Amino acid sequence: MPDSHRGETTSGEQNMEQLERAFELLIEGLGLDRSDSHLQDTPRRAAEAWAKELCAGLNGPQFRLTTFPVESEADSSMVALQQIPVKSICAHHLLPILGWATVAYVPNGQLCGLSKLSRVVDHFARRPQVQERLTNQIADFLQTGLHPQGVAVQVKASHMCMELRGVNHTGLMTTSTLRGVFREDTTLREEFMQLANNGK
Ligand SMILES: [Zn+2]
Structure with missing residues (x-):
């Protein structure tokens, strides 16, 4: 990929x-x-x-996004993982970005192991990064690998380039991307946002 x-x-x-x-x-x-x-x-x-x-993520994914078929209708509801650690490096200052991600998808016949969501986040985080790009890359990867009905990703992170230099203030930056059913279905979107915001 x-x-x-x-x-x-x-x-x-x-x-x-x-x-x-x-x-x-x-x-x-x-x-x-x-x-x-x-x-x-x-x-x-x-x-x-x-x-x-x-920068371990630059060495290519150290995992395979193995999938297995959903077994019942009930398995077609949202699958989400909260509080996935984000440990990255800002591409502009080469200083750490530390935070959490919430990743969710609505299956379209295929599921993946929950720990794989964590591995996808880590793979794209472990490199010089821009938070918006990280958020999109996670969603793109899951879109391509799982072909779900929808993917949603939210990342909240502190940027040491803001905390240790420049303005020298703490603050959390939030980025999110919503694809497919998360864009179309307001209830689903709200459910995801609530999960993501009740995380860290
Ligand atoms: Zn920076």
């Missing part, structure tokens, strides 16, 4: 040497002494953290 869409491009390669060099330059650029015992191994540690954890 194509990952590079809605303005995001990746070369698909993480260069550990370049990453380490970048952190060496950061330390030097800050005027710090790289021979300080606490900084000696920092470029390697930081490069690993960025490549393998903070």
Whole structure:
């Protein structure tokens, strides 16, 4: 499934040497002494953290969106998961974005494991990101993988680029996207919004 869409491009390669060099330059650029015992191994540690954890989503999905057929009419009601952790990096300042997502869909014959909703969020969050794009990418992925009657995604997050710099204020940014039946059916939309807003 194509990952590079809605303005995001990746070369698909993480260069550990370049990453380490970048952190060496950061330390030097800050005027710090790289021979300080606490900084000696920092470029390697930081490069690993960025490549393998903070940007793990750039390595492609580490899961398969396995689906199974719905067994009864009752299985065609909304499936939702709240309070999914969002741990991301803002593409504009390379500072953390921390929050929660609520993801819901109305099946159209196919269900997926609940934990997969969490994995989809993590996959698109673990990279330099823009919150609006993250929200849409989660919805697009589920739309393509599940062909549901509708998908709804809400993300609420704090941006460290706002809290640690600039205005230096705390605040939650909310983004949401509604597709298919969530757009057409007011009751369903309200049910989702209530779930999402009663989460965190
Ligand atoms: Zn930012």
